[in-house]
Amino acid sequence: QVQLVETGGGLVQPGGSLRLSCTASGDNICIAAMDWYRQAPGDERELVAAIPAGGTPFYTNSVKGRFTISRDKDKNTVYLQMNSLKPEDTAVYYCNADECNSDRTYWGSGTQVTVSA
Numbered sequence: 001q002v003q004l005v006e007t008g009g010g011l012v013q014p015g016g017s018l019r020l021s022c023t024a025s026g027d028n029i030c031i032a033a034m035d036w037y038r039q040a041p042g043d044e045r046e047l048v049a050a051i052p053a054g055g056t057p058f059y060t061n062s063v064k065g066r067f068t069i070s071r072d073k074d075k076n077t078v079y080l081q082m083n084s085l086k087p088e089d090t091a092v093y094y095c096n097a098d099e100c101n102s103d104r105t106y107w108g109s110g111t112q113v114t115v116s117a
Helices: none
Strands: 001-006 010-012 018-025 032-037 048-049 067-072 077-082 091-099 105-107 111-115
Touching: 001 091, 001 105, 010 091, 018 032, 018 091, 018 111, 032 077, 048 067, 077 091
Parallel strands: 010 111
Antiparallel strands: 001 018, 018 077, 032 048, 032 091, 067 077, 091 105, 091 111
């Protein structure tokens, strides 16, 4: 079993920055890809950024050039640096992790990001 804990959300003004963190924990865990999703009120959950093990990061078009995903494999932690934030980035951000050699996937409980003046 894998537990994911996200931190770093909050309220920020347009143009500001936030850094989200997500740490996976559990006994003898092996994590393949780690991703960030977000869900705004009334919208479906969407993939924001993904970083596969040893692969090229992926970004949805609306965040390219503003968000950066990175990962510390030793700490089983993934980060999302969000710069030049816009009101339309307001959402609950969720961490997702895929277990190695398995179809099991895990979700964090989410962290609220609000971009408002």
